Amino acid sequence: MSERFLLTIEYDGTHYSGWQRQLNGPSIQQEVEHALHRLTGQRAAVTGASRTDAGVHALGQCAHVDLDVSIPPDKLPFALNTLLPRDIRVLQGERVGPAFHARFQARGKEYAYRIFNRRHPSALRRHFAAHVALPLDDAAMARAAQDLVGTHDFAAFQAAGGTAKTTVRTITSAALTREGDELLLTIQGNAFLYNMVRIIAGTLIYVGLHKLPEDAFARAIETGDRLLLGPTAPPQGLCLNRVYYEGEAL
Amino acid sequence: MSERFLLTIEYDGTHYSGWQRQLNGPSIQQEVEHALHRLTGQRAAVTGASRTDAGVHALGQCAHVDLDVSIPPDKLPFALNTLLPRDIRVLQGERVGPAFHARFQARGKEYAYRIFNRRHPSALRRHFAAHVALPLDDAAMARAAQDLVGTHDFAAFQAAGGTAKTTVRTITSAALTREGDELLLTIQGNAFLYNMVRIIAGTLIYVGLHKLPEDAFARAIETGDRLLLGPTAPPQGLCLNRVYYEGEAL
Numbered sequence: 001m002s003e004r005f006l007l008t009i010e011y012d013g014t015h016y017s018g019w020q021r022q023l024n025g026p027s028i029q030q031e032v033e034h035a036l037h038r039l040t041g042q043r044a045a046v047t048g049a050s051r052t053d054a055g056v057h058a059l060g061q062c063a064h065v066d067l068d069v070s071i072p073p074d075k076l077p078f079a080l081n082t083l084l085p086r087d088i089r090v091l092q093g094e095r096v097g098p099a100f101h102a103r104f105q106a107r108g109k110e111y112a113y114r115i116f117n118r119r120h121p122s123a124l125r126r127h128f129a130a131h132v133a134l135p136l137d138d139a140a141m142a143r144a145a146q147d148l149v150g151t152h153d154f155a156a157f158q159a160a161g162g163t164a165k166t167t168v169r170t171i172t173s174a175a176l177t178r179e180g181d182e183l184l185l186t187i188q189g190n191a192f193l194y195n196m197v198r199i200i201a202g203t204l205i206y207v208g209l210h211k212l213p214e215d216a217f218a219r220a221i222e223t224g225d226r227l228l229l230g231p232t233a234p235p236q237g238l239c240l241n242r243v244y245y246e247g248e249a250l
Numbered sequence: 251m252s253e254r255f256l257l258t259i260e261y262d263g264t265h266y267s268g269w270q271r272q273l274n275g276p277s278i279q280q281e282v283e284h285a286l287h288r289l290t291g292q293r294a295a296v297t298g299a300s301r302t303d304a305g306v307h308a309l310g311q312c313a314h315v316d317l318d319v320s321i322p323p324d325k326l327p328f329a330l331n332t333l334l335p336r337d338i339r340v341l342q343g344e345r346v347g348p349a350f351h352a353r354f355q356a357r358g359k360e361y362a363y364r365i366f367n368r369r370h371p372s373a374l375r376r377h378f379a380a381h382v383a384l385p386l387d388d389a390a391m392a393r394a395a396q397d398l399v400g401t402h403d404f405a406a407f408q409a410a411g412g413t414a415k416t417t418v419r420t421i422t423s424a425a426l427t428r429e430g431d432e433l434l435l436t437i438q439g440n441a442f443l444y445n446m447v448r449i450i451a452g453t454l455i456y457v458g459l460h461k462l463p464e465d466a467f468a469r470a471i472e473t474g475d476r477l478l479l480g481p482t483a484p485p486q487g488l489c490l491n492r493v494y495y496e497g498e499a500l
Contacts, residue, residue, distance in 0.1 A: 010372060010373040010374060011373045011374075012373045012374050012376070057374055059374065077370055078370075081370060081371070086371070086373065086376050087373050087376065088373055089370055089371055089372065089373040090370070091370050120260075120327055120328075120331060120339050120340070120341050121331070121336070121339055122260060122339065123260040123261045123262045123336065123337050123338055123339040124260060124261075124262050124307055124309065124378070124489075126262070126336050126337065128374070239374075
């Protein structure tokens with residue numbers, strides 16, 4: 001009899017066309033489904049909480065899958081990791097109820113966006129941070145980010161192709177810190193629109209370069225005008241840190 | 251007329267057989283020489299301060315080269331970076347005297363060794379840290395590392411193939427810090443024997459696992475016995491942070 005399992009997955013998205021199964025190019029979903037098939041002999045669809053884009057990383061993607069296996073859930077990571085490529089690691093496996101849904105039941109997510117701010121790009125961080133060569137005004141960026149916090153209509157903050165029914169979202173925190181040449185935006189919210197974090201990061205970069213005013217977010221929230229925001233920042237800076245479910249503090 | 255230049259170079263060593271030109275596999279030296287040749291039309295040998303092994307990284311390798319160019323030294327990085335693969339970045343260029351030697355005149359180096367200490371390996375850090383699955387005793391490791399500091403005969407701390415005339419070295423600091431699941435050893439000294447930092451890291455891991463006593467370094471320094479130390483830790487954890495020259499505080 002099949003049971004539902006929740007997997008927590010870390011991945012380096014550099015060499016994938018994204019989480020979701022696709023015709024052109026390898027996906028993380030496909031790799032996980034392939035490893036599960038090799039392990040169990042079953043063809044089961046894996047449903048992720050977030051459909052991360054090509055080049056985007058995850059420290060804690062969550063995905064559910066129905067399997068008929070006798071293996072204890074905490075042994076699943078070990079078994080799957082012997083079958084997965086080394087840029088995908090299953091960190092946790094647990095049994096969940098048959099109605100559990102990794103995406104629909106997520107009550108929040110935390111993303112990180114990293115900016116490498118130095119004249120010359122970094123060889124070591126090239127896949128894990130966006131490069132900005134000109135000096136950034138961190139203080140202005142940190143102040144601007146505060147306007148994101150709260151429940152707002154983020155209609156302006158979505159890429160074409162977004163399919164959300166409502167564009168109202170709640171951001172619970174948006175913090176900017178710097179360690180040496182690397183700026184880190186950590187943002188938590190109940191849900192995010194398509195490309196929302198990358199549009200926020202691109203806008204923050206423009207605020208940091210004084211190409212946009214510090215109240216850019218406030219004005220875009222008020223007017224719904226995408227043109228008041230900056231460009232969509234590149235995918236490699238983005239990382240899905242964590243997905244929160246019922247009973248987990250956001 | 252040819253002049254001597256000092257280049258500061260960052261690289262991700264993952265896809266190279268090391269710094270030094272080799273018959274089998276690409277080297278960082280070779281890539282830099284190739285870029286210089288494309289830029290200047292001259293075939294010039296680049297001499298690095300440290301001959302890092304395959305898979306070892308650098309944030310600040312230093313190398314000198316003789317060139318007959320009219321380009322200002324601070325423009326060299328921009329010109330070379332357009333010609334180099336993205337896992338090698340030239341960060342700085344400066345003119346030095348004709349007798350300057352990147353290796354012989356280095357008065358010190360700083361290396362970092364990173365250990366990812368968690369049950370399951372990390373997808374994102376797989377190329378930049380050694381994985382240790384069992385819990386490590388950080389405090390014991392930090393105490394053990396203190397025995398390295400000072401001027402000692404490190405004869406036990408070198409791999410076969412080392413060609414140093416003397417094995418006496420001065421370690422000025424060896425600090426261990428933890429950030430989440432990642433342990434970072436930062437070590438500074440006047441010079442290091444072949445594989446010395448990786449042998450130190452492997453020994454620290456064994457001390458942290460309680461497979462070796464906390465005074466392992468002290469005893470190996472005293473006796474010169476390699477067998478009192480741990481295994482050579484894997485290359486991907488190692489990074490050459492910086493090379494110090496005359497007038498720079500170590």
